[in-house]
Amino acid sequence: KGYMSYGCCFLKPADTPANFSVTLVKDQYQKLGVAMNISASEPDILISEITEGLVTKWNRRNPNWKIVKGDRISKANAVSGIKKEIANDMKQSKAVTLTLTRGKGSLEVKRS
Numbered sequence: 001k002g003y004m005s006y007g008c009c010f011l012k013p014a015d016t017p018a019n020f021s022v023t024l025v026k027d028q029y030q031k032l033g034v035a036m037n038i039s040a041s042e043p044d045i046l047i048s049e050i051t052e053g054l055v056t057k058w059n060r061r062n063p064n065w066k067i068v069k070g071d072r073i074s075k076a077n078a079v080s081g082i083k084k085e086i087a088n089d090m091k092q093s094k095a096v097t098l099t100l101t102r103g104k105g106s107l108e109v110k111r112s
Helices: 054-061 083-092
Strands: 004-006 009-013 019-025 034-037 045-050 072-076 095-101
Touching: 019 054, 045 054, 045 083, 072 083, 083 095
Parallel strands: none
Antiparallel strands: 004 009, 009 019, 019 095, 034 045, 045 072, 072 095
16 A cells, blocks of 8 residues: 555655655566665665666656665665664565665755
């Protein structure tokens, strides 16, 4: 309920525009296409770079809900809290639902 489908991906807006969840489905050869910074001083995983992969595909199809450098990942599927476990789940799962928050340094993405 509340999800919008975009082929390989699904979007569920959260309560505030700064928070949203995206489900990405990959095959065995696809990568998510994000470089991550897992800093001990930060509560979430920082997206430090967007590379070619499912995220760029998502961004092309969803210009109003782009995942951008500076966004933060707080949860992957049901995994939250321990950042290394979140990152491992993202790498190993065929379908991953990311819960993201716009970071302070992220690009402003206008949503219509």
